Amino acid sequence: MTVEKVNKIPAMSHLPNEPISVMDAIYQRRSVRDYAPxxxxxxxxxxxxxxxxxxxxAMHEQPWAFAVIQxxxxxxxxxxxxxxxxxxxxxxxxxxxxARRSVNLISDPAFNVFYNAGALIVIYGKPLGPFVAADCWLAAENLMLAACAAGLGTCVIGLAVPALNSPEWKRLLDIPAEMTAYAPILLGHPAGMPPPPPRKPPELVCWK
Ligand SMILES: Cc1cc2nc3c(=O)[nH]c(=O)nc-3n(C[C@H](O)[C@H](O)[C@H](O)COP(=O)(O)O)c2cc1C
Incomplete structure (x- = not known):
């Protein structure tokens, strides 16, 4: 994808299905680890x-940049x-x-941290203040909910963050040295949907 291609607000008709409500997307989004080709x-x-x-x-800085890897x-x-x-x-x-808790998983030579998904979008932050990480993660959640609403699967791959921030991979992907990879997000057509992992109820420490 070229920069020119993303310089126009896209028509929602490009989505593969009718969008669902925000609340439905919030509750239906799952971390998908099984993708159809x-x-x-x-x-x-x-x-x-x-x-x-x-x-x-924060301060409407929009301090991000995106890498799309297919x-x-x-x-x-x-x-x-x-x-x-x-x-x-x-x-x-x-x-x-x-990292120690992931060792069993990553020691398996057949394990691919990207679960053979079709695409990875990495959200990078520019060094523009103390809220860059928060800004990037808010963008990440927007992207994942929009993907869910479009019938697509996503999964954050925190395991890839150290590699993406290595000088070697920044060079390979043409990422400016001053940018930091925050949110690598897999995207693809889900082959199956996992059941929702149970949630703790909101822990209230104060309600005055
Ligand atoms: C910061 C972050 C890092 C994550 N890293 C990984 C990862 O490396 N590999 C993976 O399979 N899932 C990863 N996940 C997904 C979580 O395991 C998942 O969100 C959690 O188990 C809850 O499941 P749900 O997303 O389906 O609700 C990550 C999620 C977050 C927010």
Whole structure:
């Protein structure tokens, strides 16, 4: 996708199905880890990117930039780097650490951190103040809810963050050194929907 292609507000008719309500999208969104083969159209990606940038940002900075990766070979290589990076991190962690808890998964040579999804969108933040991470994650949730409303599956892949922020991968993807990868989001046509993991009720610490 070129920059020119995303410089126009897209028509919602590019979405594969009739949109559902925001509340339905919030409750129906699941982290999908099983994808049917097939790519997403540029028009669909375009709609989702525009949904992402409708998120609120501190001082209206809009401090983000997006990478869209659909190249299977590149995704497979990035998955391998992600696994190596997490494995190295785990060596210095105590057993409760996140990387350490992922070691069984990433030690399986057949495991692909991207679950063979058709696309990965990475939301990068520019160094524009203390709320950049929050801004990027708000954009991430917008994108995931819009994808859910369009019948698509998504999954945040935190395991890929250290690899994406390595100088090697920034160079390979032409990402400016000063940007930080916050939210790698898988996208694709779900092959199946997982059941909703149970939620804790909201813990109230104050209601005056
Ligand atoms: C910051 C963040 C990082 C995550 N990283 C991964 C990941 O690396 N791999 C994965 O399969 N799921 C990952 N997830 C998905 C969570 O496991 C998932 O959101 C959680 O189990 C709840 O399931 P649900 O999204 O279907 O409600 C991540 C989610 C978040 C918010």
């Amino acid at each position: 097939g790519q997403l159209s540029e028009a669909t990606l375009h709609v989702l990117l525009y949904a992402a940038v409708q998120a609120p940002t 190249d299977r070979n590149l995704l497979d290589r990035l998955s391998e780097t992600a696994k190596q990076t997490v494995w190295l991190q785990a060596q210095g962690e105590d057993p409760s650490g996140l």
